[in-house]
Amino acid sequence: MRIKRLLGLLMLMSVLLSLGIPVMVYGYSASGYSIASNTTIEFTMNANFSSLSKAHFLDGVLEWNAKAGRTKNILGRSGSSHHLTQYPQDDGNNYVYRVDMGSNVYAGNTKRYYIGSYITSADININMYLNWANSAQIGCLDTGSVFWHELGHAAGLSESYANGAVMFYQMPVNTVRRTLAQDDINGIQWIY
Numbered sequence: 153m154r155i156k157r158l159l160g161l162l163m164l165m166s167v168l169l170s171l172g173i174p175v176m177v178y179g180y181s182a183s184g185y186s187i188a189s190n191t192t193i194e195f196t197m198n199a200n201f202s203s204l205s206k207a208h209f210l211d212g213v214l215e216w217n218a219k220a221g222r223t224k225n226i227l228g229r230s231g232s233s234h235h236l237t238q239y240p241q242d243d244g245n246n247y248v249y250r251v252d253m254g255s256n257v258y259a260g261n262t263k264r265y266y267i268g269s270y271i272t273s274a275d276i277n278i279n280m281y282l283n284w285a286n287s288a289q290i291g292c293l294d295t296g297s298v299f300w301h302e303l304g305h306a307a308g309l310s311e312s313y314a315n316g317a318v319m320f321y322q323m324p325v326n327t328v329r330r331t332l333a334q335d336d337i338n339g340i341q342w343i344y
């Protein structure tokens with residue numbers, strides 16, 4: 153069954169290639185929006201995230217910045233925190249929320265705000281309906297891995313179809329994904 157699926161994929165690729173569509177369609181995709189060269193999207197986190205979760209968020213900020221390679225950082229994390237519960241708010245601030253969004257929505261969500269083709273601010277939510285951990289745990293999502301994914305959205309990336317990439321459109325439970333894959337790096341470097 154696995155081999156059959158692989159053959160199917162190869163056949164699809166050859167058809168698409170013959171149509172002149174780049175292989176890139178199997179990897180990252182960009183939203184068409186980017187953070188302006190004079191702007192850093194600096195997030196303030198909900199106070200109830202653990203210090204370890206916050207540290208993993210900062211790891212993601214630093215890694216996306218490093219790979220974007222821009223003079224002014226694209227992303228940041230404020231030292232302060234908040235207790236807001238209404239996600240999202242178009243108030244010019246960048247907040248990371250903890251809101252229960254129920255079972256039929258995403259593990260994490262990012263709302264971006266724009267002026268023209270530029271991302272001016274963003275809000276991230278972590279769906280507290282689900283089970284969370286700060287490592288690979290059965291039945292739990294790794295909070296940091298979802299942070300890294302949502303930070304990629306804040307930076308302008310969309311979902312990727314490269315399995316194993318941070319920006320892959322599905323985040324499995326019991327998995328830590330806090331290393332940027334080549335596909336993620338290609339994506340952020342295409343934007344910046």
Ligand SMILES: [Zn+2]
Binds near residue numbers: 305310
């Ligand atoms: Zn996503």
